[in-house]
Amino acid sequence: MSDIQAKAPIATKATPFLVPCSRWESHMxxxxxxxxxxxxxxxxxxxxxxxxxxxxxxxxxxxxxxxxxxxxxxxxxxxxxxxxxxxxxxxxxxxxxxxxxxxxxxxxxxxxxxxxxxxxxxxxxxxxxxxxxxxxxxxxxxxxxxxxxxxxxxxxxxxxxxxxxxxxxxxxxxxxxxxxxxxxxxxxxxxxxxxxxxxxxxxxxxxxxxxxxxxxxxxxxxxxxxxxxxxxxxxxxxxxxxAHGPAFGGVALPARPASERSAAAARLLPKLRGLMQGARGKIGHFADDAETLEFVGSRGLDRLAAIGTSCPDHFLRTKIVPMVLDPARLDDDSYLAAMTGDYRSAYAGYYQRCAGPDDPPMRDANPVVVLVPGIGRLTLAADKSTARIAGEFYANAINVMRGAEVIGGYVGLDEREAFRIEYWALEEAKLRRMPAPRPLVGKIALVTGGAGGIGAATAARLAEDGACIMLVDRDADRLREAAERLEKQAGADRVRMAVADVTREAEIEAAFTACAREFGGLDILVANAGIASSAALEATTTDLWRQNFAVLAEGYFLTARAAFTLMKRGNGGSIVFIGSKNGVAAATNAAAYASAKAASLHLARCLALEGAPFGIRVNTVNPDAVIKGSHIWDGAWRRERAGAHGIDDGAGLEAHYRDRSMLKREVLPEDVAQAVHFFASDLSAKSTGNMINVDAGNAQAFTR
Structure with a gap:
């Protein structure tokens, strides 16, 4: 598992070619x-x-x-x-x-x-x-x-x-x-x-x-x-x-400091991702290893990048040539759009020059590898593993060029020979044998309160359909445990974590920046981090009132605002607030909690209006009494709600809420996760500003 708050690697001298040694032992x-x-x-x-x-x-x-x-x-x-x-x-x-x-x-x-x-x-x-x-x-x-x-x-x-x-x-x-x-x-x-x-x-x-x-x-x-x-x-x-001289003709542009490289990648990847054409989104990967930095900062970059990768093992994953960007123009959106469009046009020209009547149709013309002098290597592909592996293969290509240049010069494949490999009928047949991608492949989700019951269940449900997941929580130990469990389900490539408190603006901004750097942007926000408190009005202190609003209203505002920034750079997205039955229905001795939840519900409606022109949908899921797996119910909230209902705070509380519901059924984190999945996916592509109650039936909470 990767903790995205770890510092970016510091550039060091490129390593020489690795020299293998036999690992065969006599007992074998x-x-x-x-x-x-x-x-x-x-x-x-x-x-x-x-x-x-x-x-x-x-x-x-x-x-x-x-x-x-x-x-x-x-x-x-x-x-x-x-x-x-x-x-x-x-x-x-x-x-x-x-x-x-x-x-x-x-x-x-x-x-x-x-x-x-x-x-x-x-x-x-x-x-x-x-x-x-x-x-x-x-x-x-x-x-x-x-x-x-x-x-x-x-x-x-x-x-x-x-x-x-x-x-x-x-x-x-x-x-x-x-x-x-x-x-x-x-x-x-x-x-x-x-x-x-x-x-x-x-x-x-x-x-x-x-x-x-x-x-x-x-x-x-x-x-x-x-x-x-x-x-x-x-x-x-x-x-x-x-050992006798600098590689690639020497340095043309030194590498920027690690923090600047990381920040540049976090700004650039969402923009590039938004410029990619196709029915599905791309997932990004960033690398700034010493070998890549040496290559992208070298005098030979433009010449060698234009030759392209020569080994079929490489270019089938990377395309023949990368897209090279001017590091001074990364904040110029029109420049980025023009470069990406020019790349697609050049690829279409390559296809038209080489294709015959029996060749497969042109595939994805978007760049896979993007090189930025002083910054590093970015790759974009259908999923995180493919993006990472494509980057690793281009790193192999860099090493190949480094070696070939010192023994007479690097040569690439003839264009038509490369095309015959890329569009070989046998490769096409292999692609067609691959299973259809799951519905959320190419999507990036950030889940706050990711270490809790609803957050972890939601992350698991989204990951089940192929989404990449950034888990965010303020409890570092529980967050790590949740991330490790999710990694076992989804694989290490698709899971990242960020320790952050949703009431702290700088920490939220850092978590979203990390999401952009690690995956390339954001498509789904699940605002789930929460607290709960119970007290009569006279016993409700201003600190308690402010604490509820800080987490459940301001916290949702901060996360949604950060999400809007990333989603606008892409192609929209879906924001799902985890509300509460108490946001719709009044609750005894819970004025601070219920009022804050009501504020978040109205915030969602306002954001639905504001986000619609950008393809950003905002909806709310209102659970009730999700006790199993919930950390909120582990402490004082359980005792307080049991007291408010005049029942024992043991197993009787679960029975109370189950029997109170119209369907007489217990609500589990997985039930809430299914509702979130509906709003996060294209199943609800034409829904915004809506609520779903997941409460086994409570007439007081009917929204209409």
Whole structure:
């Protein structure tokens, strides 16, 4: 879990290429077959100097028993499409009969028919395994080695994307590693790779220009250690050369102080998010690591950014080129709009130049990566994980450019080759296999009182539908516990927390600023932080009166005002106040509490009028007697309300409120959360200025 009040990282000197070392231990030699392959895959995937998230693939040709004939046959186990080496399990491997795979060569009709070969792969499936085979399967199948690794580490891609990459490959490995010029992954490359290895016996691996390295071994361990050693060789070679001078031509603009970078990102992301076109909102991610700051502040930024990312593993997530902004014009809204529009136009031009009649329609033309000299790297995507991962892949691309520049210069892919990868029918099919996004994916919610029963239940309900959640509460310990519970449900990427008291303007502003920096803006505010007090009028002190109004009226005002600022920068949003039955119906010995709640109800109506022109809806949910899970009911409020009703303050209070309701049912935090979800989502897209009572029926609280 991330506490957003932590200070932003301080820029330090960019780190050299990471040099991997073997993590294979002797006891691992006892593993055999699929278990040894899985171990090797997990070890490679867990090492950031070896693989990127979701990148690379591994394989082993193993003997298995045919379930029909009982005969022993050779089966290729290869990482399936869409998996991640570091976290995959055995069910992440596709299994195919090696004999059938080799027989596909007789059906191959040439590169113009490349895509049809993928359609034959399911016919080679062994033991009805449903895992789809990767497009890299032929690279593994046609090599005559038992164990094969194909990885895309930064140090390797730097060589593969360098103008002198082939010569450097010979220099580093003395001919023990081959070189193949760029070719799109697939069947033709598999055959070409096989033939190259046959002509050059004794190779340890082959560099695939612009793509990565493929290497092998007779055992799982020897294959793993060969892979690690080759990457280490490349990293050592590059680090020696990087030590002789500044990267990217030296510094053009130094990095701003960390606090300024953070503040600039918080201002910029909501504006960019509001400029993105499409049916769903984008989620932002900000990074100002030393490597990024070195690149965006360098003399070579404009030239290298225009070349774009070369490795398909990178640009499928980042687009080919980023959008680069002038740091002096970040507060110029017309400039930002023009730059974003120009980017979309340029992308449309790229599509029109390269697309053929059979290619898929143009996809999202918005920028994914935004670079700002002196500030850092911003990424915007459909969800937080995708935005973060896209940023990490561009960081990999920066490292690749850093290395390639010191060994002859960085080169990118031909535009049409890049388009063939990006709009490959196989990639399109993969996208279409993905499940439809949940209703609130792309939405950002901030919930005050997030550590309490209603707040936590509401956050869980919104997260269930895909929203990113900023939890806000003044109780740091309870807030951390609530955030940790929510992380287990929604994942760490979609949960942030801010310790803040809604009565303190500066703390509220800091929490909303953090929400903008962490996620990119705000779509949903749930104003839920509350207190409760009970006292006869003569016993109600001015301090008690002011305390109720500070939290329940002024606190709602401060949070709503901060929300308006962010929502206006975007495309509107939904504000939901957690009111109370007592805001509508008078209550004995609760004048301060009920009056403050009534004030918040009227505030919501006023804000509904003011927000409508900007697409900001404001509605209220009025609960009654939500006792379970509520911290408010843990203390004096419980005793006071029990006394006001003349009942025991034990279990009798729950029964009193249940039996008092028309439906004779207890109201739970989850019930309130469902009503909030209705107002927060597009289910109520045409509702504003409304109230929903969640009280199991109370005629006194009828709103009409």
């Amino acid at each position: 030699d006892r593993l055999e077959g699929p278990q040894a392959l899985l171990l090797r895959s997990n070890l490679l995937g867990a090492d950031l100097s070896v693989t990127n998230y979701g990148g690379g693939n591994t394989s082993a040709k193993l003997i298995s028993r045919d379930p029909l004939t009982g005969a022993d046959i050779e089966v290729l186990w290869v990482k399936g499409s869409g998996g991640d080496l570091g976290s995959m399990k055995l069910d992440g491997f596709a299994t195919l009969e090696q004999r059938k795979l080799l027989s596909l060569e007789a059906l191959y009709r040439g590169q113009e028919h490349e895509d049809e070969m993928v359609g034959y792969l399911p016919h080679c499936t062994f033991d009805l395994n449903p895992r789809a085979a990767s497009i890299d399967t032929p690279l593994h199948a046609y090599l005559p080695f038992t164990h094969v690794d194909h990885v895309h580490p930064d140090a390797i891609i730097a060589l593969a994307a360098a103008r002198d990459g082939e010569a450097v490959t010979r220099e580093v490995w003395g001919g023990a590693v081959g070189w193949l010029s760029w070719q799109r992954p697939g069947f033709a490359l598999g055959l070409r790779l096989r033939d190259h290895v046959a002509r050059n016996p004794g190779l340890r691996g082959v560099m695939l220009a612009g793509h990565g390295i493929i290497c092998w071994g007779d055992t799982a361990r020897s294959c793993y250690e060969n892979t690690i050693a080759l990457i280490a060789d490349a990293a050592h070679y590059l680090n020696e050369r990087l």
